[in-house]
Amino acid sequence: MKTRLTEMFDIELPIMLAGMGGVSYSDLVAAVSDAGGIGTFGAAPMSTELLVSEMARVRTLTNKPFGVDLLTASPDSIARNIQAIIDGGASIYVAGLGVPREIIDELHSHNILVGSMCGKVRHATAAVASGCDFVVAQGTEAGGHTGTVATMALVPQVVDAVKGKVPVVAAGGIFDGRGLVAALALGADGVWIGTKFIATNEAHTGTGYKQKMLEMAEDDTVISKAYTGKTCRVARTEWTQHFDEHPEELQGFPAQAIATIQAGIDHLGVGPDVILDTNKAFMAIGQAVGAIDEIKPARQVVAEIMDEARRTLERLADLK
Numbered sequence: 001m002k003t004r005l006t007e008m009f010d011i012e013l014p015i016m017l018a019g020m021g022g023v024s025y026s027d028l029v030a031a032v033s034d035a036g037g038i039g040t041f042g043a044a045p046m047s048t049e050l051l052v053s054e055m056a057r058v059r060t061l062t063n064k065p066f067g068v069d070l071l072t073a074s075p076d077s078i079a080r081n082i083q084a085i086i087d088g089g090a091s092i093y094v095a096g097l098g099v100p101r102e103i104i105d106e107l108h109s110h111n112i113l114v115g116s117m118c119g120k121v122r123h124a125t126a127a128v129a130s131g132c133d134f135v136v137a138q139g140t141e142a143g144g145h146t147g148t149v150a151t152m153a154l155v156p157q158v159v160d161a162v163k164g165k166v167p168v169v170a171a172g173g174i175f176d177g178r179g180l181v182a183a184l185a186l187g188a189d190g191v192w193i194g195t196k197f198i199a200t201n202e203a204h205t206g207t208g209y210k211q212k213m214l215e216m217a218e219d220d221t222v223i224s225k226a227y228t229g230k231t232c233r234v235a236r237t238e239w240t241q242h243f244d245e246h247p248e249e250l251q252g253f254p255a256q257a258i259a260t261i262q263a264g265i266d267h268l269g270v271g272p273d274v275i276l277d278t279n280k281a282f283m284a285i286g287q288a289v290g291a292i293d294e295i296k297p298a299r300q301v302v303a304e305i306m307d308e309a310r311r312t313l314e315r316l317a318d319l320k
């Protein structure tokens with residue numbers, strides 16, 4: 001399936017693995033890239049040493065392109081990691097929480113394409129004006145830090161605002177082939193999927209996270225500042241409930257994130273050897289969770305999305 005995005009990235013399918021901090025590590029990144037989409041590291045919580053070894057590991061698993069996502073909100077980590085990203089052979093760089101203005105030229109000089117996460121139209125126009133090569137329009141349905149505008153309303157407005165200057169990638173609540181086709185119908189050139197890929201064998205999580213997702217309904221997530229001090233869509237837990245009832249105890253970012261670490265419930269980056277207390281743990285999860293009832297290999301997830309997208313296109317063609 002060819003779109004402007006697949007042409008730009010030189011990949012086969014318009015499916016991007018979202019850069020999920022703590023979750024999108026080498027196994028998952030390599031699996032999605034190898035399946036024909038593109039895997040993106042969620043590198044925000046990684047040390048530079050870990051990012052270097054993880055990127056090297058991808059290269060032992062596939063020679064397909066991959067990307068790295070970092071948060072612009074932590075300029076420290078960008079300064080520390082930029083050379084590693086260039087040396088590690090990433091093809092794309094995606095910035096969460098702000099446009100990475102200072103580093104766009106340097107990344108371009110090493111043929112790395114730059115994308116920006118956008119929750120509003122004005123984020124997208126600012127990203128394009130600063131020289132970003134593509135934008136990810138992320139609706140409120142998304143797991144992780146998120147805004148208030150839904151994917152259905154946001155994507156076509158971002159598409160119109162960027163006026164064809166760059167490809168638009170749709171994110172938030174997309175978990176199957178119908179979602180991919182809907183995103184393309186709204187004018188997007190591909191999809192950036194997080195939640196659905198957490199429920200894969202390759203996703204890097206503590207024990208309990210994936211199992212908890214199998215039990216959750218579509219309305220079991222909540223946008224809360226309880227874990228980081230910023231609005232983040234997470235599984236509703238005793239911890240989010242407590243701060244719903246006691247909003248006066250909430251601190252800003254990063255103080256609230258530090259409080260979460262001190263409480264021993266921020267397990268970002270831990271693997272299956274750590275068993276989570278899922279009544280309290282910080283688990284970023286989107287509204288797509290209600291549709292997830294099985295943990296599968298990531299390659300199978302990609303194949304099923306594409307099969308269903310093709311069937312959906314046929315079904316829609318019959319409507320004419």
Ligand SMILES: Cc1cc2nc3c(=O)[nH]c(=O)nc-3n(C[C@H](O)[C@H](O)[C@H](O)COP(=O)(O)O)c2cc1C
Nearest residue numbers: 018020021096142143144172173193194195284286
């Ligand atoms: C566990 C988790 C961690 C995330 N971490 C990041 C991050 O570090 N950087 C970022 O730009 N977005 C992050 N996000 C948001 C995703 O990149 C993506 O936009 C979102 O998952 C898409 O919506 P979906 O979850 O409905 O598929 C995270 C999302 C989840 C679920």
